[in-house]
Amino acid sequence: MRLVSHPVLCNYYVTYRCNATCSFCDIWERPSPYVTVENVRDNLRDLKRLGVKVIDFTGGEPLLHRQLDVLLKEAKQAGLITTITTNGLLYPKYAERLRGLVDMLHFSLDSPIAEEHDRSRGVKCFDKVMESIALARQLGERPDILFTVFEHNVHQIKQLHEEICLPNGLVLILNPVFEYNTVDTGERFSENALQEMTWWGRQKNVYLNDAFISLRRDGGNHIDKPVCKAGSTTLVISPENKLVLPCYHLGLKEFAIDGQLYDLYRSAEVQQLVALEGRLPACEGCAINCYMQPSFAVELNKYWWKALPSTLKYNRIKGTWKQLL
Template sequence: MRLVRHPVLCNYYLTYRCNARCSFCDIWERPSPYVQREAVFKNLKDARRLGVEIIDFTGGEPLLHRELPVFLEYAQKLGFITTVTTNALLYPKYAEALRGKIDMLHFSLDGADADTHNAIRGVHCFDHVMRSIEIALELGERPDILFTATNHNIQHIQSIWEKICLPHRLVLIINPVFHYNDVGEALSKESLMLLRKWAKKPWVYLNEAFLKLREQGGNDPQRPVCKAGSSTLVISPDNELIVPCYHLSAARFPIRNNLFDLYNSPEVQKWVALEGRLNACKGCAINCYMQPSFAVEMNAYWWLALRSTLKYNYLKGTWRRYLVQKIKARKL
């Protein structure tokens, strides 16, 4: 049963450029401009009209865009919940400017020691993550620790949880690695079993629906669970609307200052209707599109995701921020 029929999330790619070289990602290989302020402001207004509630300013590395604090402040004024994930290389430099503007701040950390983390990220950034955690806590921020779990680093979860998350009461987000094109990997049955145990631990957020989807072989085009096109707006640094998702990029449409009408156009809706049904969608388990997909349609995945989501919202207090943003939006 479909519960929500409008986009709830916007993945706004500020740039594809990145100062890391992660082994499970190929975005950093793409040439890219930076988004322009005027386009961002107009698109955020239209996204609000379309019903979007969460803006994920992403990349690449979003902190490479020097106007990120401006975008975040404007998004909050419009009533959005904001989220940013960073490798933390630039966070110490911009921490003060970002203070209070990110509702869900994620620091990527994929190893309990410098050698492991730096090898996965392709640059020396472990010390920057550690310093960024200190700075964020000093500023009164509560960053999440985002751990991308692979078959090779899964044994590091225990140490990160015990030494970083529990002492500081920070949420450990376990993000199961996914495979697309020739990037990433599939998790073994043993890894999935181990992750299922971690989902029950205190101060750990792991969407159990992710695990179930992988155990069942990913998205099935005959009975698609993916609702990427209808639940998520994807905006490129070139100011294009990408459908049905970034990783597939089946079609791109120049926005031209009218995201609202463009999204509702027959041309775009034709692709939205194909969400999860294309041949290339077979076996897909990409977290950033499955997360909103689980939220808009009631099924077995919805119930699993609900339990995990309620746990995260309780730990973070995000539900209070959500109510505040709703009140702000009504006053505009």
């Protein structure tokens, strides 16, 4: 049973450029412009009309956009919940300008061991994450640690939780790595790794959407009975100011927005693509977290029930639950 029929999330790519070269990501390989404030302002107006609640200014590395604080101010004024995920390299430079503008501020950290984290990111950034944590707390911010979990680092959750998260009062977000295109994400999760993530997800100040684990046990999305609702829950906007469908990672078609996002999304051509969400051949086996998270929230099924406890837990900790009502 469908509970919410309108989009709830916008993944707004402010640029595809990045100052890191993560081995499990290929976005940084793409040439890219930067979004303009004028286009963002127009699109925010229509995002609100369409019912969107949360906007994720993403990339690439979003802090490469020198007017990111302006974009965040516009989003906050529109009443949207804002979220940013950064590798921390530029956060100390812009922290003061971003203060109070990010509801969900995530610092990426893939290992409690500096050399291992830096190797996975292709650049030395561990020390910058540590500096960013200290600075954010000094400014009264409440950042989270986003830990991309692989089969090879699942055993490091304990050390990262105890040595970095607990002493700094941070929420640890467990983000199981997902496969897409030809990106090498290593070996698939063993049952032991899935069980360990689930156990940690129940611990204090640790967030894991357990529906992610359930979906992986089920072999991901299946096109004959799709759980993915990417097209109808998530609007993807590119740095070129285009609407990307059915999602960024599949990206079958892009539509120029030209200040008409509301009408464009509701057009027959776009809605025909939306209707194919989770049903295209490339959708078979998909388990991409950034589309499954909102998909689990809009339809009453076993994944909705699996996702509910962690969703309530995180939004209670962060105080964002009131904005979602």
